[in-house]
Every structure is written in C-alpha cells, then in structure tokens.
Amino acid sequence: MRIGELAALAGVSVRSLRYYEEQGLLTSTRSAGGQRHYTQDDVERVAFIQRLYTAGLSSRTVTELLPCLDSPSDENSDAAMERMAKERDRLSTHIEDLLRTRDALDVLMVAAQAHRDARQTAA
Amino acid sequence: MRIGELAALAGVSVRSLRYYEEQGLLTSTRSAGGQRHYTQDDVERVAFIQRLYTAGLSSRTVTELLPCLDSPSDENSDAAMERMAKERDRLSTHIEDLLRTRDALDVLMVAAQAHRDARQTAA
C-alpha cells in the first residue's frame, strides 16, 4: 500500500510516517517512481510506535528498542533488554505519579462538589 | 522568601517560576525594589503545578483549574468542575493506555529473555 493508505489505517498523518522513516523507525520499499510502499505489518508497527510515543518514549529511545522487535536474535538485545527494563521502570513510576495526580484531582472535585451542595442547601 | 529559595525548595528552575507567573499560575508580592516574594504555601502550590504538568495538563488547562483550588467558592467552580471531570477522564484513559504499553513492553522483554535463555542453553 502507499503512504496515504497506511496513514489512514494507522490513524496518523502522512507527514508523521515520513518522519518515522527519517528517524529510522519505519522502512519502506520504493516504487520505480520513488513512492513509498508498505506492507500490512506496517500498520501494526506504526500503532506500536504511536503507543511508545504516547508512553513518553522519545523517538531516539524507540529507535533503540525497535531492533529488538524486528529481530530478537542479536546481541543488540542485550542493550535493548537493559533499555526496556529502564523504560519499564520509568513507565511504572510515571503511572504511579499519574494515579496520585488523579487522586489529587478527586480530592479537589469532592471539595468543589461539597461547596456546590452547600450552595444548593442554602438556596 | 525570594525566588531562588522557592526554586530550590520546589525543585524547579527560577525561569520556570517566572513563567508560571506569566501564565497566571502563580502570584507574588513585590519588594520595593521589584523583587518577587513568596510564602511557604507557594512551595506546595508549585509542587501541585508540577504534578499537573507531568500529568500532561497544559499550562492553559492548569490556569482554568487553579482558581478552584484558590477559592472553591465562586461559580467559576461550575466551569472548573466540568474541566476537572474532563481531565480526570483523560487522565484515566491515559493511565489505561500506559498500562497496556507496559504490558506490551513486558511481552517484548519476555521474548527477549526467552531468546537469551535459548542462547544460554545452546552454549
């Protein structure tokens, strides 16, 4: 498929796909005319890239991790293993942080609701 | 206290504190010479701002929420209430997403480990 179709299927912009390629996260074969062609597998790959992005991983970090996804075979997995463990930790910490923040928001909301109720009672 | 001390206590840069003020997230009294002065409470406030930032809230959104923290009294809490509920939802969704991403990482790590073990056995 061409880049527009992949973009539609993966729900990202054409611009982003070109950027991913520029960053070495995604490869494509080229037609005689120079247009990029992708396979069905790339849809899932792009989705995974997106997932890592929204998890706060940088493009650079994703670049380090993806080889492991491609070929869990070389000794690059040694480095990737460490990287993944590290990112997993960071992710866990971040999740904990978000949970605490959500709790804090809940507290604020309860307070606001209490005030609202008080106003209601007064009216 | 002056800005440097607050920055140290809250663990943020002086630059950031000025930025927060510019964005209306933080206020300060000024000395005769024009220097900013803060109270002890501001330490907690800055920490809370940081918390919301790392939760992915934009400066603009935080601006809308903070009045509710300041005075849970006006009808601004009506708008703030809605905002908070919306952000809470967004946060929950994001947390779910991160959890799934962490699971995905775990799967990758298990695969990598399996390969490592296989190599170990072969050796």
Next chain:
DNA sequence: CTTGCCTCTCACATTGATGTCAGGTTTTAG
C-alpha cells in the same frame, strides 16, 4: 561605600513531533 550575589526584564534559542507550503513528479481514472 563597595563587593558579590541575587534578582529584574527582554529577547532569542532549543527540543520533538507535526503542520504547511511550494514546486515538481508519479500514479490512476476516465
């Protein structure tokens, strides 16, 4: 009063992912 440190404002730089525009080429539909 002077020296040194902290602060002030203003303004420009940075980072990362993406938007957008321009000018040109390829592919596809009719």
Next chain:
DNA sequence: CTAAAACCTGACATCAATGTGAGAGGCAAG
C-alpha cells in the same frame, strides 16, 4: 492521452516549557 489525485523533497512554521545571555538594578556583609 489528459486531468485529477496522490506522492516526492525540502524548507520553514508551530507549540510549550525551559534554557541562556545581556545589561541593569536590588540587597546584605564587610
């Protein structure tokens, strides 16, 4: 074959938070 639609490269723009540097002024200790 031709026109429209999709694609190409390259470059500049954007946003948000923060860094950084210049030039000037405040403030406390000696």
